[in-house]
Amino acid sequence: MKIVAVNGSHKGRAGNTAVMVDAFLKGARLAGAETAHIALAEKEIGYCRACKACWFATPGQCVLRDDMAEIAPLLKSAAVWVWATPLYFDNLSSRLKAFLDRLMVLASPRWTKDDHGECRHLTAGPPPKLALIANCGYPERSHFQVISHWLERHARNLGAEVVGEIYASEGALLTSPADELRPVVADRLQVIETAGREIAAGLAISAETRELLARPFIPAEAYIRGVESHIAALLEKAP
Template sequence: MKITIFNGSPRAEKGNTHWMVQEFMKGAESAGAIVENIFLAGKNIHHCQGCFTCWFKTPGKCTINDDMAELIEKFKLADILVFATPVYVDHVTGMMKDFLDRLVPLGDPHFEKDENGECRHVVKVGCEKPPKLVIISNCGFPEQTHFQVISHYFKRVARNMRTEVIGEIYRGGGEILREKSLLLMPFLYGYKKLLQKAGKEIVNDLKFSPETALKLEKPIVPDSEYIKSANQYWDSIVPKE
């Protein structure tokens, strides 16, 4: 099984998203998957220009000469795609959105109605078996409610692609993941093990067990503690007026 991870954090390998991705990868690799981890931050990806040239003049090929041609090939070869992104203004990061917009050459422009009477584009020949999706995200605020938009958004992306989201890993309070405090260590260790288990389960079962799914939603530390330490941190670096 081939898993390709697209990480849309500008912090790339220094980010909290990557901290999560690494553990998921360990679990997936231990279950036999071949995993490729790609940082979008290291790629040259321009905005889609909306010209639709890739739909009529040069079908399947974008006019922009950047790293997307290579990334689209990697996209096509995966059995599972992991979209990994921090929450930025309640949504995916700009670079993740640019990446997703630039997948347009993979589509066929014609319209058709789905089983619910809602339009979508016809499946392009050769793209009938799209990869399944796993979403990994973290955010600065502590609650899990901050992933509502991202969760809904990727389900829509999956619908358009004729695939499904088989796993969602969301971590509110993500700014503690790279903390080095001795007090936090056992909690972070436990969460790492959980992410590894999640990676293993996706490879073995193409889903999380109900127990894993439930545990993934649990806070690592109580909200009140997280908020207190976040405010202490900001107090220590924000200049006093």
């Protein structure tokens, strides 16, 4: 099985999102999967022009000449697509959204109706399984409601199945240098690694692992106090 994770963080491999992706893919490899971690911050991905040349003029080939040409074949050969993003203004990062728009090249101009009687575009080949990894700076998991609903609609349009949603509120702690937080973060990364192993082995995250993923790193009030203190210190240094 091949699993391809596309990381839409503007910080690339240096951000909180990459920490989660690396742990997930480590677990997948332990279960025997072949993996790839694509950091969009390292790539040149232009905006879709909506010209639809990839459908009618040059079927299956985009008129834009950029790094999308090397990523599309990886996706075609993968059984699981993992979209990874920090939460920005309650939604996906702009890098990831621009990339997703370019996936038009993998679709067909022809329509069909899904099992619910709703029209969607055909896709070439069997649909992939989908997973979403995201983190946010706020302490509440409710901030992921928009992207969770989006994932459901996205999967339906692809005729795909969602096999995992991995969210981390209090996401700033993932790269915190504080010594006292390292065991807490290490424990959570172990859980994310387990999720990767479970998806690679059985295309599902167990109920036990989902419950562990839903827990906060630290109590919300302690996290809020720490963030407020950090921001106050930064503002004090500002010119």
